Amino acid sequence: MGLMLHASCDCGFIGSACAGSGRDEGSATLPVLCRHCRDVTSVWVDRSRLKCSRCGRKPELYEVNDPRAQVEALDEAQRYECPQCGQHRLRFEPMGLWD
Numbered sequence: 371m372g373l374m375l376h377a378s379c380d381c382g383f384i385g386s387a388c389a390g391s392g393r394d395e396g397s398a399t400l401p402v403l404c405r406h407c408r409d410v411t412s413v414w415v416d417r418s419r420l421k422c423s424r425c426g427r428k429p430e431l432y433e434v435n436d437p438r439a440q441v442e443a444l445d446e447a448q449r450y451e452c453p454q455c456g457q458h459r460l461r462f463e464p465m466g467l468w469d
């Protein structure tokens with residue numbers, strides 16, 4: 371199960387991603403920043419290397435490996451790098467749960 375995230379920035383960028391744990395030990399879905407697509411997306415992480423599902427390039431992980439820590443980090447003060455303007459003004463807000 372996991373969390374649906376709504377990403378928004380002061381520059382007008384809007385995106386969405388998921389954060390959650392997988393069925394297997396060590397696997398998870400995590401929000402990432404792809405500099406090539408200039409978008410926020412989420413990738414399935416297991417032991418293989420990270421790959422953007424759209425362009426196949428390596429994206430940047432937004433947070434730590436543990437999705438529970440990720441969820442706890444989603445407070446008001448937390449700002450992340452925006453793929454559109456490049457500044458740390460992006461916010462993630464929980465939209466709901468999936469399982």
Ligand SMILES: [Zn+2]
Pocket residue numbers: 404405406407408422423424425426427
């Ligand atoms: Zn990409």
Ligand SMILES: [Zn+2]
Pocket residue numbers: 379380381382383452453454455456457459460
């Ligand atoms: Zn922005």
